[in-house]
Amino acid sequence: MKPSPPAQPDAGRFTPHSSxxxxxxxxxxxxxxxxxxxxxxxFNTYAGIEPLLPRYIDALIxxxxRYPAGLPVQTINFGGGTPSLLSAQQLALVIEAARARFAVDQSAEISIEANPGALDQAYFGAARQVGVNRVSFGVQSFHASELAVLTRRHSAREAEEALHGARRAGFDNLSLDFMYGLPGQTLATWRRTLxxxxxxxxxxxxxxxxxxxxHLPLGRQVARGELPHQDEDLMAAMYELAEDLLAGAGYEQYEISNWSRGERxxxxxNLAYWRNTGYLGxxxxxxxxxxxxxxxxxxxPNVYCDAVLAGSSPVVDSEPIESELAAAETTILALRLNEGAELTPGQVATLAPCLDAGLIDLERSHARLTRKGRLLSNEVFWRLLPD
Ligand code: SF4
Known part of the structure; x- marks a missing residue:
């Protein structure tokens, strides 16, 4: 993408009272x-560039x-990639820099994504010491053959040990990520994973x-016939099985792909993302x-580091979001949440076919996806986008 011109989220773009x-x-x-x-x-992530890591930390800081001091921040999320490749000391440098630059809420959620394997209680203890209070583990599956298809490096046992290590280190807010629709995965193996x-x-x-x-290796394996194609009906059955099992275990589904042990x-x-309230990346x-x-x-990453460390903006593209599009996006994102969205009269009319098809429930002007609607959410969402 070509800069046009390279607008920057820099101090100059904010009003003096932005914070x-x-x-x-x-x-x-x-x-x-x-x-x-x-x-x-x-994802935008690379293997074999570890020597760049110290310089990359400097660039993040x-x-x-480049942002005005004092902007209010309520969550800090390390994503990737593999944030758990950062040492606790490197996490501390970035968190301290964020606290120094922004008005970070005292009770901010500070989370890291972690890949199981080679992470022990000592690591989690150190991460907790520097302020991390939530860890999200990319487990994906508890079956060795499925992990092998995905070329994941960790074993099922390592995933369990990592979670136990984080618990012993005192973490009381831990998340696990899994995937369904894997080549070779069956309803039975998915059930056992869950x-x-x-x-x-x-x-x-x-x-x-x-x-x-x-264009990725897994896709090429499927195209060559070395792995089976995905079966959409099976994926729908897996999703519904997950909804039933997790509800039965007392988990609250609060978003199309997310469940928790209650509001806390x-x-x-991610809630702020779905509520479309703004984020700095x-x-x-x-x-x-x-x-x-x-x-x-x-x-x-190397070009990013060169730019930022030379005092230039790393922004290569920016676009205004017109109010009509912003309103549509806000509704679409809110509909992902089980709490649903308030619709304008025009949106109510637009979604009438979805109401007839049982994809949404409507209470006055408040819409929520139904169980069927969560499976076919794109059928609802595209209708809300401006022409
Ligand atoms: S661990 Fe694998 S899936 Fe996750 S970001 Fe790295 S390469 Fe991508």
């Missing part, structure tokens, strides 16, 4: 480092200085349907959205 009138923001920190690249992964997950009593669960991209354990960082390829504009950073 007073900006609603609390989520701060996303992108860590584009992984030990190896998984066969299905389309430098990028924060039951083993529930045995661990996580505070939060995220379940995602696998997207297979033709909902992911606050720091790091290579990170996106930001605030004051009705969306920004995208340079994706290549």
């Amino acid at each position: 007073l009138c900006t609603p609390p923001l989520g701060l996303y920190i992108h860590i584009p480092f992984c030990t190896t690249k998984c066969s299905y992964c389309d 430098a990028e924060m200085q 039951q083993r997950a529930l045995d661990l009593a996580p505070d939060h669960l995220s379940l995602y349907g696998l997207t297979i991209y033709d 354990f909902r992911c606050r960082h 720091i790091g290579a390829g990170a996106h930001s959205y605030f004051e009705a504009r969306r920004y995208a950073n340079e994706k290549r």
